Amino acid sequence: MSSAPCTNVRVPAKVNLFLAVRGIRDDGYHELVTIFQSVAITDQLTLRIEGRSELLNHPAGGRRTELSLAHDAGSGVPTGPDNLIVRAAQLLADARGIRMELVHEHDPVVGVRTRLELAKRIPVAGGMAGGSADAAAALVGLNELWDLGIPRSELRDMAAELGADVPFTVMGGTALATGTGTGFARVLCRGAFHWVVCAAEEELSTPAVYKAWDDYCSPSEVEPDAVLAAVAGGDPEALGAALHNDLQPAAEVLLPRLAADRKALLDAGALGAVVSGSGPTIVGLAADAQEAQRIARRVAGRFPRVLITTSPSGGPVVQRC
Numbered sequence: 001m002s003s004a005p006c007t008n009v010r011v012p013a014k015v016n017l018f019l020a021v022r023g024i025r026d027d028g029y030h031e032l033v034t035i036f037q038s039v040a041i042t043d044q045l046t047l048r049i050e051g052r053s054e055l056l057n058h059p060a061g062g063r064r065t066e067l068s069l070a071h072d073a074g075s076g077v078p079t080g081p082d083n084l085i086v087r088a089a090q091l092l093a094d095a096r097g098i099r100m101e102l103v104h105e106h107d108p109v110v111g112v113r114t115r116l117e118l119a120k121r122i123p124v125a126g127g128m129a130g131g132s133a134d135a136a137a138a139l140v141g142l143n144e145l146w147d148l149g150i151p152r153s154e155l156r157d158m159a160a161e162l163g164a165d166v167p168f169t170v171m172g173g174t175a176l177a178t179g180t181g182t183g184f185a186r187v188l189c190r191g192a193f194h195w196v197v198c199a200a201e202e203e204l205s206t207p208a209v210y211k212a213w214d215d216y217c218s219p220s221e222v223e224p225d226a227v228l229a230a231v232a233g234g235d236p237e238a239l240g241a242a243l244h245n246d247l248q249p250a251a252e253v254l255l256p257r258l259a260a261d262r263k264a265l266l267d268a269g270a271l272g273a274v275v276s277g278s279g280p281t282i283v284g285l286a287a288d289a290q291e292a293q294r295i296a297r298r299v300a301g302r303f304p305r306v307l308i309t310t311s312p313s314g315g316p317v318v319q320r321c
């Protein structure tokens with residue numbers, strides 16, 4: 001087999017610079033208009049092949065692999081079949097006729113093993129598409145490691161089966177999405193934006209936030225034009241004023257403190273502050289890199305974890321190791 005025995009994928013988190021909920025579909029999903037942007041907070045997935053690699057991608061060898069997953073994210077993130085990485089691997093294996101058996105990382109290798117290790121830096125259940133980004137890393141990384149040759153655009157289309165945020169995280173950059181968030185077009189973005197990312201102690205479940213929107217909010221007509229103009233012009237002041245998220249009031253029903261947290265970021269000098277996706281992470285936009293550091297210092301005592309980052313970032317970056 002010609003593929004490398006080891007591949008590394010760095011995959012960025014996302015923020016929604018704009019998110020409008022237009023209504024509910026019959027299947028319970030919500031129709032959105034949203035602008036995604038990748039930010040430079042990344043998870044890293046390392047993928048290795050051990051044992052008899054000829055069994056993996058060779059029709060005569062039977063096309064099969066064991067797969068194990070380990071991560072450093074603690075007990076809130078599963079390592080079994082529910083992990084989005086494992087679901088992504090299963091999706092690719094099924095699509096290419098590879099028999100995949102999920103095993104424990106310490107089980108002895110019988111035949112061939114695909115060993116995955118995740119270094120998690122994106123806040124978990126924070127509204128920054130961490131699990132989706134990991135699924136994207138698995139699709140892109142296994143495509144390379146298993147030598148499947150699937151174009152990125154096809155991986156993006158397959159990704160919709162794994163979750164609404166996954167197609168965007170396969171591509172990265174800046175995009176305007178409609179539908180459930182899976183159909184999108186690239187958006188022009190000039191320059192770099194500087195963010196103060198404030199993680200919360202609590203987690204918010206995405207279905208629970210959409211349920212709160214159902215119970216307390218109604219469809220909005222707000223349009224993304226001001227955000228599109230601000231990113232095209234590389235104008236942080238305009239972007240700060242235009243940041244918008246219809247899920248924010250729903251997240252604040254479940255965690256009322258978030259409203260005061262946003263105000264604290266604005267008082268500390270942020271040009272705008274918004275709940276990221278379904279929350280509870282809040283992102284504050286700074287005028288420049290120095291200002292981001294100043295704001296971060298001012299709010300540090302209020303949040304368990306404050307990160308400084310930039311956007312836009314690219315898509316998943318694959319390196320042989």
Ligand SMILES: C[C@](O)(CO)[C@H](O)COP(=O)(O)OP(=O)(O)OC[C@H]1O[C@@H](n2ccc(N)nc2=O)[C@H](O)[C@@H]1O
Pocket residue numbers: 016019028029030031032034127129132162163164165166179180181206207210247277278
């Ligand atoms: C909040 C956002 O992160 C904004 O980008 C996404 O809309 C959520 O994306 P995600 O977590 O990848 O979503 P999925 O894993 O597909 O769905 C999780 C749950 O979110 C709700 N969901 C998600 C997307 C959408 N357009 N409408 C929904 O109602 C559904 O209850 C679904 O059961």
Ligand SMILES: Nc1ncnc2c1ncn2[C@@H]1O[C@H](COP(=O)(O)OP(=O)(O)OP(=O)(O)O)[C@@H](O)[C@H]1O
Pocket residue numbers: 076077078082083084085123124125126127128129130131132134135165204206277278279
């Ligand atoms: N690889 C993974 N990383 C993180 N969580 C995962 C992963 N796979 C499955 N999960 C589960 O998904 C839940 C949501 O985690 P995630 O970090 O993706 O949330 P999120 O960033 O709010 O998602 P989104 O912004 O896409 O709505 C977690 O509580 C965890 O149980």
